[in-house]
Amino acid sequence: MMTAQKKRITIPYRPEPLWKMTIHPALESHRFSVIVAHRRFGKTVGTVNHLIKKCVQNHRRSPMYAYVAPFRNQAKLIAWNYLKYYTHVIPGVRINESDLFIEFPSRYQGAQGGRIYIIGADHPDNLRGTYWDGAILDEYAQIKAELWDEVVRPSLADRNGWCIFIGTPKGQNQFYEIYQKARREPDWYCCMYRADESGVFAPGGRLGPKELDDMKRDMSEEGIRQELYCDFTASAFNILITIDMVTAACKKVYQKADILGAPRILGVDVARFGNDSCAITRRQGLVAYKPKVFHAISNMDFAARLIQEINDFRPDAVFVDSGRGEGVIDRCRQLGYEVTEVSFGGKALEPAHYVNKRAEMWDAMRKWMQAGGSLPDMPELKTELVTPEYSFDAANRMKLEPKEKIKERIGKSPDVADSLALTFSYPVYPVVPKEAVHGSGATCNTDYNPF
Incomplete structure (x- = not known):
């Protein structure tokens, strides 16, 4: 009896040596990977x-994979034709x-075959409510x-799925x-390839040295550093708080x-819009504790x-954002608790240097970090701290990028970071240590895990 031979199928992909x-x-050997490249x-x-x-190699029932880019049209333009071309055979x-x-x-009889979806991060609901065997998150810097x-990581759990950023x-x-996380985690893979080391622009490479020279001639210095040499700090000249400051602050440990x-x-930021968060941050001197964040919560x-x-x-001062916090402030005062309302758009204590109170608070927070302030290792807080850009008005006063513009740019308001900034609203002077009255041990529990 003769058996039919399986036909060999060759996909028209010729990977470069690297x-x-x-x-x-x-x-193949890592579940989570990060590729930074020019x-x-x-x-x-x-x-x-x-x-x-x-x-193709997945023998489970109905495998599901996703290629995700910041926008659906962008995802379609970047990856859809590639996917069709390499699978048409x-x-x-x-x-x-x-x-x-x-x-x-x-x-499997009666079951759908394996699927690869092209999805835009601007339509996150397309990723919810199902499992994924694997996912690619492209241009993750532009994805919320x-x-x-909240979406991709939980959906990978059912199948022990993998993800590449x-x-x-x-x-x-x-x-x-x-x-940075991938660099720290031993079970993650990460790599960075710059234009001068990948071989793409080398003699005999896919594009060659002339194309690199032409690109560099047509690009700005910042664009060259960022797009070709993978410099994360290239566009950070107007970032008030840099990631290096935040990373150093997360490593600080105090007794x-x-x-x-x-x-x-206590710094208290009250949600402004439906999908924003309420946040409370404790700070004592050079130690900031992990903020408590609340979603979809009423003022009461x-x-x-x-x-x-x-x-x-038992704080010595409680500073509450008055932008949407009127009900919270009124309720606390009604019950006999003393709180201080703070308007982000209000007058700064140093009006000659700052356009408003918000710029003054954030700059005070920056100076606190430089003086040795200790931060909790909280990704959401760290990301928000390095987000706002600053500039100066005609009177040479510092101003921060408006929260509305930040939300438009990254999809959310920096509520958690604002709650920490609120702890710098006004000077609060030292008091008699409560520990001296009540007694305590000699160690400090700061509720965070330094690197």
Whole structure:
């Protein structure tokens, strides 16, 4: 009896030596990976073919994979044609142009075959409510950080799915954070390839040295540093608080004796819009504690949580954002708790130097970090701290990028960082240490995990 021979199918992908010898093997052996690379490195082609390979080799029922870019139209423009081209030689592949997915023939009777979806992060609901065997997050610097934390990461749990973050630096943001995380975590893979080391622009390379020279001639110095040499700080000249400051502050460790006598302060930011957060931050001297964040909470409920914080922490001052916090402030005062309302747009204590109170508070927070302030290792806080840009008005007074513009740019308001900034609203002078009255041990529990 003769058996039919299986037909060998060759996908028209020829990986460059660096991908073949180094990157692809690393992606195969790591669940989570971060690739930082210059423009024209071939990130999309390489990772799309990794998706295809993993989907074809997956023998589970109905595998699901996703390629995610910041916007759907961008995702379609960048990856869709590549996906169709590299799979067109596979018999039985079905292309869905409206929903942007490729479906492979099923190995199981009555079940759908493996699918690879092209998805925009501007439509996050397309990623919710299902499992994913693997995902690519392209240009992660332009994707809301919450997409990974709240949507993608949980959806990978069912199948022990993997994820690859790819992109070129665009300042110090969540892409920088995930790159630093990958560098620290032994079970993550990370790599960075600059234009002068990848081989793409080398003699005999895919683009060659002349193209690199031409690109450099046509680009700004900042663009060259960022797009070709993967410098995360290239566009950070007008960032008030740099990621290096934040990273250093997260490494600071103090004993309780170091902050005895320093005033205890609460900063309270109240949500402005439906998807914003309420946040409470404790600070004593050079130590800031992990903020408590509340989502979708009413003013009355939040006031109750704030009162509980006041009772627990016994602060010497409570500064509450008055922008949307009127109800919280009124309720606290009604119950006999003393709080100070702070208007972000109000007059600064030093009006000759700052346009408003918000700029003054944030700059005071920056100076506190430089003086040795200690931060909790909280990704959301760190990302928000390095987000606002600053400039100067005609009178040479510092002003910060408006919160509305920040929200438009990154998809959320920096509520958590604002709660810490509020602890610098007004001077609060040292008092008699409560520890001297009530007694305590000699160690300091700051509720955070330094690097």
